Amino acid sequence: MKINKTDIIWEVASKYPITVSVFLKYWIEFCCKWNITLEESSKRDNFDLDLVLSELSKLVDFNNSEDIDLSSKTLPEIAEYIKNTFHLPIRELLYPTEVLAKKVAMVHWESHKELYEIRDIVEGLVPVLEMHFDKEWQILHPMLNELQNNFDNNTELKPLHCGSIKNPIRQMESEHDNYGDMLLELKKLTSNYTLPDGACRSYQALYANLQKLEEDLMRHTNLENFILHPRAIEIENKISWNSSCGF
Numbered sequence: 620m621k622i623n624k625t626d627i628i629w630e631v632a633s634k635y636p637i638t639v640s641v642f643l644k645y646w647i648e649f650c651c652k653w654n655i656t657l658e659e660s661s662k663r664d665n666f667d668l669d670l671v672l673s674e675l676s677k678l679v680d681f682n683n684s685e686d687i688d689l690s691s692k693t694l695p696e697i698a699e700y701i702k703n704t705f706h707l708p709i710r711e712l713l714y715p716t717e718v719l720a721k722k723v724a725m726v727h728w729e730s731h732k733e734l735y736e737i738r739d740i741v742e743g744l745v746p747v748l749e750m751h752f753d754k755e756w757q758i759l760h761p762m763l764n765e766l767q768n769n770f771d772n773n774t775e776l777k778p779l780h781c782g783s784i785k786n787p788i789r790q791m792e793s794e795h796d797n798y799g800d801m802l803l804e805l806k807k808l809t810s811n812y813t814l815p816d817g818a819c820r821s822y823q824a825l826y827a828n829l830q831k832l833e834e835d836l837m838r839h840t841n842l843e844n845f846i847l848h849p850r851a852i853e854i855e856n857k858i859s860w861n862s863s864c865g866f
């Protein structure tokens with residue numbers, strides 16, 4: 620699969636979530652707020668367009684079988700895919716990353732003062748993410764199941780306990796922005812995960828974990844913001860509301 624210079628960046632990221640790792644590596648903005656092509660972005664942000672295109676194409680070819688086509692999947696199927704592919708592995712990564720951040724800061728703080736800030740951000744990020752996933756599993760996903768069920772059976776939509784699906788979606792997307800800012804701060808503090816000379820094994824593991832965390836979280840955000848949430852709103856708009864709905 621060839622990625623072209625005239626392709627819109629957020630569309631590439633949305634269609635092939637694996638490509639987010641390349642956008643993050645070269646600090647390329649892939650949010651849908653920026654409706655620009657790779658070529659336009661390379662002129663604006665000054666990156667090597669040919670290099671990026673070749674890395675993107677290779678990645679998409681290599682991982683073609685990994686990125687499943689979600690266009691024909693139901694809301695519960697997409698939510699389940701996101702949970703298994705991102706939520707659960709990310710949760711697994713949180714505790715060891717926090718332990719490493721504390722350990723590396725304690726041992727190397729004298730020569731690398733930024734490790735304190737990194738530790739503090741990681742300590743703040745862990746509960747933020749745990750709460751975010753809990754809300755998605757306990758509030759949003761059951762609502763998505765209900766929506767899909769109503770849509771498939773052509774039944775009237777009963778009032779959902781959070782009102783419109785747009786309400787929890789708005790909250791989740793605001794949380795995506797919030798942890799996105801924390802990840803950006805970590806990226807800056809670690810100079811894009813560049814290890815200092817002579818970094819020990821723990822230091823290496825910490826940066827590797829942070830980089831993996833960023834990639835997986837941004838892919839997760841992408842799938843939810845660009846695929847799952849718009850699909851849910853589209854389905855809700857197609858279903859007639861029960862007139863007793865007070866929202």
Ligand SMILES: [Fe+2]
Pocket residue numbers: 701706752755839843
């Ligand atoms: Fe999620």
Ligand SMILES: [Fe+2]
Pocket residue numbers: 751755791795839840843
């Ligand atoms: Fe999310």
